Amino acid sequence: MKITHISAECYPIAKVGGLADVVGALPKYQNTSSNSSQVIIPFYNLKFTQNNEFKILFESELQLGVNNYKYRVLQLQENSLDFEVFFIDVPELLFNEYVYSSDDTDRFLAFQIATLDWILTWNKKPNIIHCHDHHTGLIPFMLQESFNYETLNTIPVILTIHNAQYQGWFSHEKVNYLPEFNLDHFGLLDWNYQINPLAAGIKCAWAVTTVSPSYMEELKQSANGLESLLSHETSKCKGILNGIDAEVWNPENDAFIVKKYKSRTIKSGRDANKNYLCKTFNLDASKPLFAFIGRLVHEKGSDLLPEVFKEVLKNRDISVLVLGSGNKENEVELNALVSDYSGNYNAFIGYDEKLSHIIYAGADFLLMPSRVEPCGLNQMYALRYGAIPIVRNIGGLKDTIIDIDNDGFGILHEEVEVNQIVDAIIRAKKLYSKKTKFSDIRKQIVEIDHSWFVSAKEYTKLYKSL
Ligand code: ADP
Ligand code: GLC
Numbered sequence: 001m002k003i004t005h006i007s008a009e010c011y012p013i014a015k016v017g018g019l020a021d022v023v024g025a026l027p028k029y030q031n032t033s034s035n036s037s038q039v040i041i042p043f044y045n046l047k048f049t050q051n052n053e054f055k056i057l058f059e060s061e062l063q064l065g066v067n068n069y070k071y072r073v074l075q076l077q078e079n080s081l082d083f084e085v086f087f088i089d090v091p092e093l094l095f096n097e098y099v100y101s102s103d104d105t106d107r108f109l110a111f112q113i114a115t116l117d118w119i120l121t122w123n124k125k126p127n128i129i130h131c132h133d134h135h136t137g138l139i140p141f142m143l144q145e146s147f148n149y150e151t152l153n154t155i156p157v158i159l160t161i162h163n164a165q166y167q168g169w170f171s172h173e174k175v176n177y178l179p180e181f182n183l184d185h186f187g188l189l190d191w192n193y194q195i196n197p198l199a200a201g202i203k204c205a206w207a208v209t210t211v212s213p214s215y216m217e218e219l220k221q222s223a224n225g226l227e228s229l230l231s232h233e234t235s236k237c238k239g240i241l242n243g244i245d246a247e248v249w250n251p252e253n254d255a256f257i258v259k260k261y262k263s264r265t266i267k268s269g270r271d272a273n274k275n276y277l278c279k280t281f282n283l284d285a286s287k288p289l290f291a292f293i294g295r296l297v298h299e300k301g302s303d304l305l306p307e308v309f310k311e312v313l314k315n316r317d318i319s320v321l322v323l324g325s326g327n328k329e330n331e332v333e334l335n336a337l338v339s340d341y342s343g344n345y346n347a348f349i350g351y352d353e354k355l356s357h358i359i360y361a362g363a364d365f366l367l368m369p370s371r372v373e374p375c376g377l378n379q380m381y382a383l384r385y386g387a388i389p390i391v392r393n394i395g396g397l398k399d400t401i402i403d404i405d406n407d408g409f410g411i412l413h414e415e416v417e418v419n420q421i422v423d424a425i426i427r428a429k430k431l432y433s434k435k436t437k438f439s440d441i442r443k444q445i446v447e448i449d450h451s452w453f454v455s456a457k458e459y460t461k462l463y464k465s466l
Contacts, residue, residue: 001463003030003037004126006115008108008135009099010041010085011248013048015353016099017295018242018377019162022211023132025245026459027083029452035460036084042111043074043089045097053077054087058121062090062113064106064177069093071114088114105170108135108197109177116142116149128463129157134168137201138178141188144204145181156466159205161198161215163374164223165299168197192225199226202233206466209459211375212396213239218372240459241399242375243452244384249360251385251446256357263446266386267439273362281346283319288432290318290425291363291387293356293378296326296334301369301392301416306333308369308421313341318429321363322347323355360385365428371416373397379410380450386442388431390424392416400450404431409445 009016011024023039030037043049058073074087089095090110093103101107116139119125131139140157143149172195175186191199202208208230210216216239220231230237251261251269258276261269278285290312296302302324309320320341322334334347348355360366366382368391375396379389383400390411391397402408404427411427413420432438 001035001127001460002124003027003035003128003130003463004119005037005039005130005132006112006136006139007039007041007132008111010039011245012081013041013085014044014046014099018211018375019132021245021377022160022162022242024081025243025248025452026456028245028247029243029456030459031083038084038086040086040088040115042094042099042107043087044099045095046099049087057086058118060114060117062110062117064109064113065174069110071110073114073118088118090114104135104168105174106177108168109138109174112136112138112142113179115139116146116152119152120149125152126155128466129155130459131157131159131201131205133160133162134166134198134201137168137197137199138189139201140204140206141200142179142181145185145188146179147181148179156206156463157204158207158209158462158466159201160209160211161202161219161374162211163372164198164210164219164226165372167191167199167224167226169194170197171195191229199229202226202229206236207462208233208237209462210237210239211242212399213241214398215239215374215395218395238462240455240462241396242377242380243455244377244380244450246384246449246451249357249381249384251361254357254361256354257361258358261361263443266442266446270362270386270442273358274364275362277321277358277362278319281321281348282343283321283346284316284344285319287317287319287344288364288429289321289362290365290367290390290428291321291323291359292367293323293359294368296324296330298327299370299372301371301421302334303327303330304369304416304418304421305367306330306337307418308425309337309341309345311418311422312425313337313344316341316344318344318425320345321359323350323352323359325350360387363387364432365390365411365425367421367425368392368397369413369416369421370394370397376400383409383445383448383450386446388428388438388441388445390421390428404441409441409448
C-alpha cells in the first residue's frame with residue numbers, strides 16, 4: 001500500500017506541537033515490506049530547509065481567485081529521514097520563518113491545490129491519502145467534488161483530527177478560490193455560514209479519526225460547534241491513540257540529554273539531568289522538581305499555573321520549572337514569579353527542543369492541567385523518561401494515565417481548578433517522600449510501551465477496511 005500523508009507540520013522539518021511529532025513518526029512505523037509511507041508538507045523558511053539541499057521535481061502555477069502563483073515541488077538531495085518527504089514551495093505564500101500566521105487561508109489553500117495538482121501527474125497514485133487537521137481539510141472535499149480531480153476520487157481519504165478547536169474558517173466570498181465544482185454541493189463546505197475546512201473534511205473524508213478514543217467521545221459533546229456533525233458522522237469516526245517515536249524519545253541514546261540512562265541506571269541518570277536543570281535554573285535539587293512543558297494557551301490550563309505556583313511555593317519545599325511560550329499575559333505572569341521565588345522557581349519562555357528532552361529526563365513530575373487534550377504526547381514522553389505525570393482526567397490523558405490510588409502510576413485530577421491542581425501536587429509530594437514506592441513507580445513507567453507499533457497497526461486495519 002502506498003500511503004501519502006499531507007500535513008502542515010512534520011518533525012524534524014517544521015514543528016509547532018504534537019502534530020509534527022505524529023507526522024514525523026507514524027510514516028516511519030508504516031514503512032514495512034508491504035507498505036510505503038510518505039509525507040507532503042509546505043516548504044517554509046526554517047532551520048531544516050535552510051540547512052539542506054533540494055532538487056526540483058515539478059514546476060507549475062496555480063490560481064486563487066484572480067491571483068496566480070508559481071509553485072515547485074522539491075525533494076531533499078540527500079534524505080536522512082526514515083520516510084520520503086516532498087515539499088510544496090509556493091514562494092509568495094508559504095516560504096516564511098513561521099508555520100502559522102494570519103493569512104493561512106490563502107497559504108493552505110495554495111498548499112492543498114498544488115499538492116493535488118501534482119498528485120494528478122503521478123503514474124503510480126497513492127492507495128491512501130491521509131490528511132491531518134483543518135490545514136488539509138479541503139482535500140477530501142476537492143477529491144470528491146472538484147472537476148479537476150475526478151480521476152483521483154476513488155482514492156480513499158482519511159482525515160485525522162488532532163485538534164478540533166481550530167477549524168480554518170473563512171468567508172463564503174472566497175469560494176471561487178477553490179477549483180471548480182458543482183455549486184449545488186456548496187453546503188458541504190459550509191458550517192454556520194462560513195466555509196469550514198475541518199467540517200468539510202469531516203463530511204467528505206471516507207474515515208475520520210481522532211488521536212485518542214476518549215477525545216472522539218468528548219467531541220460529540222464539545223467540539224467548538226461541530227458536536228452535531230461528529231455525532232451525525234459517527235459511523236465513519238474512530239479514535240486511535242497516538243504513539244511516540246521510541247527512537248527519538250529514548251533515554252538510552254538521546255543525544256540531547258546530559259546523561260543517558262537505562263532502566264537499571266535510572267536513578268543516577270535522572271539525578272544527573274535533574275542536577276543540571278537545577279544548576280542551570282537556580283533551583284533546589286534536594287526538593288521534588290515539578291515541570292510544565294507546552295504551549296501557553298487556555299486549552300492547556302497554563303493560565304492557572306501562576307496561582308497554583310504561588311500556593312504550592314509558599315513553604316518552598318518543592319522546585320518548579322516552566323518551559324513554554326504563547327499567550328503574552330501568561331508569559332509575563334509566569335516570568336514575574338522568578339524573582340519572588342528565586343531558588344525554587346524558574347521559567348524559560350520560548351521554544352527549546354533540547355531543553356524539553358532534559359526536562360523529561362530530569363523533572364520528578366510533569367504537570368498537564370489541560371482543559372482539552374486530544375491526545376497529549378508530553379505525558380507519554382514523561383513516562384518513557386521516568387517523570388511521573390500529573391494530569392487532568394480528559395482526552396488522551398484519561399486514556400494513558402492511571403492514578404496511583406487505583407494501582408496506577410500517575411496522578412489524576414478531575415477539574416481544571418487551582419485547588420484541584422494544588423491537591424494533586426500535594427499528593428505528588430507525599431509520593432515523593434515514600435522513597436521505595438516513588439522509585440518503584442519510576443521503574444514501572446519507563447517500561448510502558450507507547451511506541452507507534454500498536455497504533456500504526458490500527459491505521460493499517462482502517463486503511464484496509466476502506
Ligand atoms: P500540542 O500539540 O497540543 O502542543 P502535545 O502534547 O501533543 O501538545 O505535543 C507537544 C509537543 O511540543 C511535545 O513534543 C512537547 O515536548 C513540545 N513542546 C511544547 N512546547 C515546547 C517548548 N516550549 N519547547 C520545546 N518543546 C515544546
Ligand atoms: C494536537 C493536540 C494534542 C495531540 C497532538 C498530536 O496538537 O492538542 O493533544 O497530542 O495534536 O496528535
